[in-house]
Amino acid sequence: MKYLIPITILFFLITAAVFAAPAEVVYAEGEASIKDTAGDEFEVYIGDEVKTGDTVSTGYDGFVEMDQNGVVLKINSDTVFTLMEREEGNEKTDVFSIALGSIKFRYDKLTGKEPKIQMVSCVAGVRGTEFTVFSGVDGSALIVVDKGRVEVEAEGETVELNPEEGVEVQPGAPPGEKFKVHRDQIDYSKWNEEKTNKMLQNPVDSIINLQKRMDYYIENVAEYYSLFSEYREKLLAERAKANEIAEKQGKEAGTKYYSEVVDPIAFDTGKLGLNVRYFSLAALSMRRFVAGRIYLSIKTAYITDLANNIFIEFLENYNNLLANFEESIVSHLVEADI
Amino acid sequence: MRIKNALFILIIILMVVLSFESCSLFGTKIDERIDAFISDLNSDRNNVYTNFHPDKTADYNAIKDPTLTWDIWFPAAETYSLSNLDDGDSDSVTATITSTDVGWGSKSAIFRMAKDGFDWMIEELTLAGTKIVQ
Numbered sequence: 001m002k003y004l005i006p007i008t009i010l011f012f013l014i015t016a017a018v019f020a021a022p023a024e025v026v027y028a029e030g031e032a033s034i035k036d037t038a039g040d041e042f043e044v045y046i047g048d049e050v051k052t053g054d055t056v057s058t059g060y061d062g063f064v065e066m067d068q069n070g071v072v073l074k075i076n077s078d079t080v081f082t083l084m085e086r087e088e089g090n091e092k093t094d095v096f097s098i099a100l101g102s103i104k105f106r107y108d109k110l111t112g113k114e115p116k117i118q119m120v121s122c123v124a125g126v127r128g129t130e131f132t133v134f135s136g137v138d139g140s141a142l143i144v145v146d147k148g149r150v151e152v153e154a155e156g157e158t159v160e161l162n163p164e165e166g167v168e169v170q171p172g173a174p175p176g177e178k179f180k181v182h183r184d185q186i187d188y189s190k191w192n193e194e195k196t197n198k199m200l201q202n203p204v205d206s207i208i209n210l211q212k213r214m215d216y217y218i219e220n221v222a223e224y225y226s227l228f229s230e231y232r233e234k235l236l237a238e239r240a241k242a243n244e245i246a247e248k249q250g251k252e253a254g255t256k257y258y259s260e261v262v263d264p265i266a267f268d269t270g271k272l273g274l275n276v277r278y279f280s281l282a283a284l285s286m287r288r289f290v291a292g293r294i295y296l297s298i299k300t301a302y303i304t305d306l307a308n309n310i311f312i313e314f315l316e317n318y319n320n321l322l323a324n325f326e327e328s329i330v331s332h333l334v335e336a337d338i
Numbered sequence: 339m340r341i342k343n344a345l346f347i348l349i350i351i352l353m354v355v356l357s358f359e360s361c362s363l364f365g366t367k368i369d370e371r372i373d374a375f376i377s378d379l380n381s382d383r384n385n386v387y388t389n390f391h392p393d394k395t396a397d398y399n400a401i402k403d404p405t406l407t408w409d410i411w412f413p414a415a416e417t418y419s420l421s422n423l424d425d426g427d428s429d430s431v432t433a434t435i436t437s438t439d440v441g442w443g444s445k446s447a448i449f450r451m452a453k454d455g456f457d458w459m460i461e462e463l464t465l466a467g468t469k470i471v472q
């Protein structure tokens with residue numbers, strides 16, 4: 001017991017040091033910007049630090065290379081990348097979120113605690129040292145492994161990719177069949193063009209698929225918020241109990257109860273709050289970078305025929321998605337997020 | 339000649355005063371920032387985040403919502419006070435925070451500070467060994 005508190009403190013400090021490391025920009029060219037947590041946006045320069053909550057966006061000619069503790073991220077053109085944070089398995093962990101575009105990852109070494117990679121339609125667990133993820137205009141994802149292994153999870157199903165294997169995931173669906181692919185064989189622009197064409201052919205399906213993913217975020221926000229509220233109530237009750245103990249048994253006994261019982265509950269409550277924010281921000285990212293772009297593309301395609309039944313049906317579903325987002329997510333965001 | 343001497347002495351006095359008070363004239367000092375943090379914690383929790391560095395604090399947006407951080411770690415409707423402040427090292431400013439909540443008692447706090455222009459801001463806060471804001 002004597003060593004328990006120092007060990008616990010050491011654990012928190014170590015995990016904080018490992019997971020909260022900012023990424024450093026080691027190369028940048030073309031149009032590229034960083035939007036920080038205060039909502040300010042500025043041009044990317046070599047040497048800039050990208051910390052948790054920051055979003056890096058590249059334009060049509062932009063390219064940014066970053067290094068985060070030996071992980072090299074090559075962010076290609078027309079990409080939106082956010083360094084996020086969530087709680088998983090009782091630990092705070094970084095998440096690399098790619099709302100749109102493509103990024104190539106290269107790991108010098110694997111520690112077993114690599115950040116997960118979040119796309120609109122799936123989450124990838126890193127076991128490989130070199131792979132590329134593509135996030136399409138319709139929210140679908142493509143993951144291609146060069147070296148090592150990567151686990152891709154969507155809708156409760158997991159696919160494990162080995163070297164020179166790839167998989168595509170549609171929003172709201174489990175991972176598709178994996179396929180063989182040679183290094184650098186995938187042309188992201190061509191793949192994304194196919195996604196755009198498919199989306200224009202089936203606008204209603206595209207927005208319904210996205211709604212399924214929004215439902216997933218909303219469910220998680222609701223679940224974590226419910227747990228958060230439950231823990232907050234528990235926290236209040238235990239605080240009252242600590243004060244009762246202090247009154248009856250003395251200040252020292254009350255403080256002891258507080259540090260042994262109340263503080264761990266406060267810690268867990270904080271982590272649940274972190275996950276509420278994580279899923280809320282993921283939903284915001286999808287609404288802004290994917291749903292918003294789909295709406296613009298479809299409206300442009302039907303601009304001369306807005307009374308078309310397909311457009312009307314699309315619009316109904318799109319408005320539903322926005323209404324669900326407003327109702328279930330917005331209250332968990334702050335003004336600067338938006 | 340007398341006037342010249344008086345002016346010279348006045349300038350010297352002014353320079354000495356400025357050298358001691360330069361920080362408060364040109365920005366917020368570390369102890370002032372931490373006092374402001376405690377004051378906001380006691381009186382206006384929606385304002386506590388303004389004591390943190392907007393570019394260096396990763397949780398900057400999260401701490402704008404008091405229910406996600408401050409109310410969890412610092413029970414509301416209590417008063418907090420600061421003692422044993424040691425601001426010799428801006429990377430590790432140590433202090434003790436005491437609450438009127440008897441059970442909460444006193445906890446050690448470590449503030450990592452960073453400059454934002456002329457003002458010292460809090461970058462990270464560790465309470466009783468747990469990093470609650472980073």
